[in-house]
Amino acid sequence: MIKVTIYRDERNHIDSFSMSGHADSGPFGQDLVCAGASAVSFGAINAVEVLCHVTPDVETHQDGGRLVFRTPQHLEDHIHEKVQLLLEGMVVSLKTIENDYGRFISLREKPARAR
Numbered sequence: 452m453i454k455v456t457i458y459r460d461e462r463n464h465i466d467s468f469s470m471s472g473h474a475d476s477g478p479f480g481q482d483l484v485c486a487g488a489s490a491v492s493f494g495a496i497n498a499v500e501v502l503c504h505v506t507p508d509v510e511t512h513q514d515g516g517r518l519v520f521r522t523p524q525h526l527e528d529h530i531h532e533k534v535q536l537l538l539e540g541m542v543v544s545l546k547t548i549e550n551d552y553g554r555f556i557s558l559r560e561k562p563a564r565a566r
Contacts, residue, residue: 453488453516453556455545458563464522464531465538466563468492471517474555484555487548495541496520503533524566 453472460466470492474484499505508521522534542558549558 452554453485455488455492455556455558457542457558457560459560460563464535465542467519467521468538468541469517469519473516474552476552476555484548484552488545488556491541491544491548492518492520495537498537499534502537503530505530505534521566 453470453474455470456468457465458467458469470488474482474488476482476484496507496509499507505523505526507523508519510519511517522531522538526534545556545558549556
C-alpha cells in the first residue's frame with residue numbers, strides 16, 4: 452500500500468509530505484495506482500520548481516519506494532501562496548485516487564514536525 456502523509460504547520464499550510472510503499476494494484480510496470488500517485492506527486496514538485504522558481508528539499512529512496520518533500524522556509528509571501536496552491540492541488544488529486552482505490556493508497560494529515 453502507498454502511504455501518504457501530509458504535514459501541516461500551525462497555519463494549516465503544507466510544511467512537507469512523505470509517500471512510501473508500493474500499491475501492488477497490478478503487475479510491475481502496469482500498476483495504475485502507483486503511476487497515478489507518482490505522476491501527481493512528482494508533477495506537483497516539478498510545478499513548484501518551474502512555476503515558482505523554488506528548489507525544494509526532496510529525497511527519494513527507490514528501494515523502499517519513498518519520497519520526502521519539504522517546503523522551503525522563509526519564502527516571500529506571494530511565492531509561498533503559489534507553492535501552497537500547487538501542493539493543495541496535489542492533495543486533492545491524491546484524495547481522488549484514494550477515494551477510488553483506497554485498498555492501495557491511504558492519505559493522512561498530521562501536524563508538522565519541528566525542523
